Amino acid sequence: MSEASSPQSTVDVSTMTAIVAPRYGAGSVLRTEVVVRPDPRPDEVLVRVRAAAVCQGDAHLLTGTPYLLRLGFGLRRPKDPIIGHDLAGEVVAVGREVTGFRPGDAVFGSVNSGAFAEYTCVSAQRLALAPTGLSLEEAAALPDxxxxxxxxxxxxxxxxxxxxxxxxxxxxxxxxxxxxxxxxxxxxxxxxxxxxxxxxxxxxxxxxxxxxxxxxxxxxxxxxxxxxxxxxxxxxxxxxxxxxxxxxxxxxxxxxxxxxxxxxxxxxxxxxxxxxxxxxxxxLLMRPHRADLEFLAGLVADGKLRPLIEKRYPLAQAASAVQHIIEGHAQGKTVLVG
CATH class of the missing domain: 3.40.50.720 (NAD(P)-binding Rossmann-like Domain)
Known part of the structure; x- marks a missing residue:
């Protein structure tokens, strides 16, 4: 989730590293690839991802089970091959309709897919300023x-x-x-x-x-x-x-x-x-929105809420992190970090 550069090299800002699922399966199907960096739509925020939490929903989308899910997410392979929902990072750019965020803001939230990457675009309504007193790793563990x-x-x-x-x-x-x-x-x-x-x-x-x-x-x-x-x-x-x-x-x-x-x-x-x-x-069918993220951030600030993180993995070990969730019995959250 970080860029590597040197005085002799120029970073290609049009691409990024991402964890890609080319087909359905266990954590072992995940691959690290260089892909095109997305541009935010008018109502979206481009976020440089610093940490992403692994959720049960990520495991379901990766395995494609139950099979009925594939009617909406791709019959033979994931329609959105970059998985991941929960994230925290910094704002890079905002769409022309977005208010309340500006480049450099530390944020956390939930995206439909795409959190397991260096950058992702998030609807402004599913994003909030990161809670005071939490690291970005902890903030990423909070949304879902x-x-x-x-x-x-x-x-x-x-x-x-x-x-x-x-x-x-x-x-x-x-x-x-x-x-x-x-x-x-x-x-x-x-x-x-x-x-x-x-x-x-x-x-x-x-x-x-x-x-x-x-x-x-x-x-x-x-x-x-x-x-x-x-x-x-x-x-x-x-x-x-x-x-x-x-x-x-x-x-x-x-x-x-x-x-x-x-x-x-x-x-x-x-x-x-x-x-x-x-x-x-x-x-209970959870629906992400900014008001609830802000409510959670308020509880964090008041010292009443802090996410429990059991394991941390580097982005390159996303396969192991997802497999840990698939196998069950995790304590608290599992987080990918840069």
Missing amino acids: SGMTALQGLRDVGQLKAGQTVLVNGASGGVGTAAIQLAKALGAEVTAVCSTRHVEVLRSLGADHVIDYTSEDFTASDRRYDVLLDLAGNRSLRDCRKVLAPKGVFVSSAGAPGGNWVGPIVWMGKVLLTNLFVGPKIAI
Whole structure:
């Protein structure tokens, strides 16, 4: 994500280095290539990428699973071969319709694809000034996980101060953000994870941590106002049992459904169940926008939120970074750095 130059050479500003997926597959299909540098459209910002986080969505787009995704992202190979969503870096240029950003600004945000490169163009509405007090590596780890957790708890779950929330699958990027956001919203937080994550989640502020290898949270007498499910490893019946009478079950995962349909059957079941029984059951589909990025930046500035980074890889090792996510059980975020 950095340019190399010397007094005897001239940098070609029309090209850049990028991580390219020429076909669907595991992390091993990724290649480092020199490609044409993009120019921003009127509503876009050209960003020099300093760090990019690896998300579950990147893994799905690389593997092309579930296969139904390929109807929108390319049948035989990725339509946008440069993958990557979350990033942080500096503004290089802005489109003529863009206000609020200028060259040199440190920014973070989320792009449809293209973050695993030296430069990328981002819609101004999916970008914000980088949070004060974070490195660009940490800022890159915040957009997808932070906005997913925020929209799941605040918007879909309608979480209020004094309520109780359970986060199932709390050790990943979204889960570690959700613990901190729920505490910032004034809730009592119970986190569910495996043994190796217990102490880390306590350090992030979880009031209670359940090790699922030794305890079944669905067998407890405790009831929760919001259950944020990031694992998709329990049935709807089990999850509904631990909800308060007016509680909300927020699903951001979905039970595995194979390579063809993935969680789509699960999503349909959730929506149908919500028509006939209570408590409320809802699907979370995160939508990036600047207002939420700015809200997260404010929490960072107040000392209430900080992304947890487990692993850092250089851009050239993007294949290893993505494969780490594909294999599962990551703690916090994985970040590519220049």
